[in-house]
Amino acid sequence: MFMPLHSIARLPGGPLLGLWHLTETPADLWPQLAGAAAYTPLLPARADGPRQAQWLAGRVLVQQLLAAAGAPPATLRNDETGRPFLLGPAAPAVSISHSGEWAAALLAPAGVAVGIDVEAVRDKAQRIARKFLNDHELAAIESITLADAAPGSASQELFSLLWSAKETLYKLAGQRGIIFRENLLLDLPAGPWPVPGILPARLQINGAISRHQICYLRPAAGYVLTYCV
Structure with missing residues (x-):
């Protein structure tokens, strides 16, 4: 199984910064995504193979950050502005990004404004x-x-x-x-x-x-x- 989680770093104040070095295909990533059935209808319609892999890697990375934070699993959605959020009461704040071979994500306590870009x-x-x-x-x-x-x-x-x-x-x-x-x-x-x-x-x-x-x-x-x- 491919598991190219590059790093998870705890930032001052408690937020977690995660980096994923993307080497997998979508077929490698779907089995790593817990609750994959919930994500299937959320996959962007125009996502080709590389973009689908980036999209999936970002969501697998968020799951890794939730586990590292000791938070329960949660499905990642996007609001009307395109901003990602996690379902659930008092769910952590989250931001994700991907470009080329890298996906990045930031996880912080609920109510904290966050942003990340790679x-x-x-x-x-x-x-x-x-x-x-x-x-x-x-x-x-x-x-x-x-x-x-x-x-x-x-x-x-x-x-x-x-x-x-x-x-x-x-x-x-x-x-x-x-x-x-x-x-x-x-x-x-x-x-x-x-x-x-x-x-x-x-x-x-x-x-x-x-x-x-x-x-x-x-x-x-x-x-x-x-x-x-």
Whole structure:
């Protein structure tokens, strides 16, 4: 049986961060998913083999996190905004993400806002930067470098990290109608950034501002991950 659970780490305050290195096919993953019959109608209609494997790996990983937390098994659903949640009274808060060979999940006590995102480093984020970064953020990028970035892909990694950070903020907010350039704000310090590290951020929604700390790291070469509790 394939069991590529990469790691489960307990974060300060008790939340659990899980990483799954995806090597299986959907046929390998379905038997690992408890209550698989409940998930069959939830599988996205357009999920091909690789995407179905990612979808399944994320849900198997959440089951592993529930077991590690000593919480009862629960089925993962999505609300009207697409935000995942676990069925059951006082069920833990959860956020999941997947990209390429990696799935990631964050589990926290009920009522806690969480967000997580993993991204394969590629040029797409850099190409669409003006769609999700505001003018202040774009200007700040000129003075930023990432420690130990792979030669030839430093810019792609930085833009992928910033896209991931805004995806994490979006999941943390859990609302429709959010404009990435206006409502999800990154306070980008100048100079070299350590990896792993912490990035200050703000949610500015309906005239209210909340401040957050986004943690970032490299789960593997060619990938970036961000999360916030």
